[in-house]
Amino acid sequence: DTGVSQDPRHKITKRGQNVTFRCDPISEHNRLYWYRQTLGQGPEFLTYFQNEAQLEKSRLLSDRFSAERPKGSFSTLEIQRTEQGDSAMYLCASSPTGFSPSNYGYTFGSGTRLTVV
Amino acid sequence: AQSVAQPEDQVNVAEGNPLTVKCTYSVSGNPYLFWYVQYPNRGLQFLLKYITGDNLVKGSYGFEAEFNKSQTSFHLKKPSALVSDSALYFCAVRDWGTGANNLFFGTGTRLTVIP
Numbered sequence: 001d002t003g004v005s006q007d008p009r010h011k012i013t014k015r016g017q018n019v020t021f022r023c024d025p026i027s028e029h030n031r032l033y034w035y036r037q038t039l040g041q042g043p044e045f046l047t048y049f050q051n052e053a054q055l056e057k058s059r060l061l062s063d064r065f066s067a068e069r070p071k072g073s074f075s076t077l078e079i080q081r082t083e084q085g086d087s088a089m090y091l092c093a094s095s096p097t098g099f100s101p102s103n104y105g106y107t108f109g110s111g112t113r114l115t116v117v
Numbered sequence: 118a119q120s121v122a123q124p125e126d127q128v129n130v131a132e133g134n135p136l137t138v139k140c141t142y143s144v145s146g147n148p149y150l151f152w153y154v155q156y157p158n159r160g161l162q163f164l165l166k167y168i169t170g171d172n173l174v175k176g177s178y179g180f181e182a183e184f185n186k187s188q189t190s191f192h193l194k195k196p197s198a199l200v201s202d203s204a205l206y207f208c209a210v211r212d213w214g215t216g217a218n219n220l221f222f223g224t225g226t227r228l229t230v231i232p
């Protein structure tokens with residue numbers, strides 16, 4: 001396991017279409033996070049899973065967004081009825097439960113860049 | 118509430134010179150602080166973190182950062198800049214305000230190392 005994997009790397013979709021992204025975290029990490037990064041900004045927290053339970057959702061996560069982590073391993077983020085404002089880089093991160101000087105804390109994937117046209 | 122300020126949108130430095138990328142923070146709990154680097158169209162790469170212990174933290178690629186509690190700062194430094202260090206740098210703090218313990222990021226500083 002070499003890190004956090006995200007698929008696809010790029011997605012271009014027409015406004016109004018649904019899109020789904022996948023994240024495979026580091027296998028021993030039980031925490032998984034989704035972030036959104038728009039151009040010129042830092043990443044913003046969207047939602048968080050501990051194992052299969054979605055424990056926290058940001059106000060940024062409108063009802064068009066849904067995330068799942070059915071078996072506590074990989075996660076999917078779906079955006080329904082996409083809008084141009086959804087265009088962004090969607091980043092996934094995973095972490096162990098505890099933080100210590102010997103671990104990275106949070107490991108990020110390379111992201112999925114979504115363009116809504 | 119947590120906040121992170123990166124006061125400089127852009128930092129330019131000549132190759133071989135020392136570099137500093139500034140970060141100040143405000144947290145309601147213990148300050149867990151992180152620096153990440155982002156190359157074009159890529160995710161975030163971990164550079165270093167401060168959780169506890171020595172105020173001077175050494176990280177990847179020759180970077181280091183100094184935790185200063187009195188000034189609430191966590192500036193990123195490197196003694197001798199390389200052209201390959203040119204990238205976008207983010208300071209982040211663990212958000213104690215939510216149960217998620219997620220990271221709260223600054224707006225980023227673009228570092229350009231001039232050959």
